Amino acid sequence: MKEDTTGSLKDLQDIDLQLENLRSRAAEFDPLLDEVEEPSLALEQEVGTLKNRLQEMKVEERRLEHSADDRRARSKKLEERLKSVRNLREEAAVRAEMDLLRQALEADEQEALTLLDQIRRMEDRLDEQQAALDQARADVEPRRLQLLEEQKNVLEKYGALKEKREEYAELVPDRERLDYERIRGGGRSVAVASLTPDGACGHCFGMIPLQVQNEVRKGASGIACEACGVLLSVGDDLG
Ligand SMILES: [Zn+2]
Structure with a gap:
């Protein structure tokens, strides 16, 4: 460094090269962090897919319940109407409609039961995958935290040197x-x-x-x- 208080470009450049070095060292942690998080990312995705699918199945199951409720209500009305039929032909027509309704209702109920069974199995699978995800995260957590800590240290050094750099740059004549x-x-x-x-x-x-x-x-x-x-x-x- 020169004897007077004027800053030299060489020293400024030394600081800038150190800054570049620190920045690339900090960036080297990114792929390492990605690598550490990769196994849990795959599980995370699967858990997300399962949750969505489960949500859809529950909506479908509720739709079936509503449909079955509607058919039951209509069945009841038909039973009422049966009391006021005026002849055998009318009675036969009402009974035919009731039969159709009953068949549809049974189909709804059967479908709902199948769906409930699938939902239960999917919930079990979701629990398993969630547990695997928690485990995978827990396994890499110490390493992840260590990497983050090291990266933070490098970035802090970078920040401190960057401040020093700005102060030093003030000492270098503007034109240079x-x-x-x-x-x-x-x-x-x-x-x-x-x-x-x-x-x-x-x-x-x-x-x-x-x-x-x-x-x-x-x-x-x-x-x-x-x-x-x-x-x-x-x-x-x-x-
Ligand atoms: Zn040259």
Whole structure:
């Protein structure tokens, strides 16, 4: 670092590279977390499907109950009507309708019973799968929490360094910083490199013309390596 309080681009870049490193370390936890959660995700999906199916079956079962209630009510009315028939022909017609109703009612009841049986079995299966899901979650919970904790630590380090970075960036002269940000904004990690002691670019190691070397060594800013485009700064051993 330079002796005065002016910030150097090299130091700013060091911080930025550390920030990039921390960010990618934090991102490495995501696939690990996915992996840990995968077995329970499959079970979660199955439990969800079972719950939906069960819900549909219960709705259908209620529909059958209502239908059976309706038919019973209509049966009762027909029984009443039977008392006031005026002749055998009318009586036969009413009885025929009652027979049809009874058959339909029996079919409804049979269907409802079958459905209730299926519902019970599905509820058992749901209980089993739910228990398996709880178990799967419990099995990976310590590992999941550990990963989350480690990721949180990295992100906290990142946050703290990011704050320091903003403070430090204030110390770098605006013009230098803008050049630097422009080059990094183009997607490059390395935007500034020191001259090597023998006068090469510290990034691509291409030789820098002597006159340019001298300007850089005198502290001129904003001079880029013609070969690779990074800003040149005085080397740490010279600065
Ligand atoms: Zn270069």
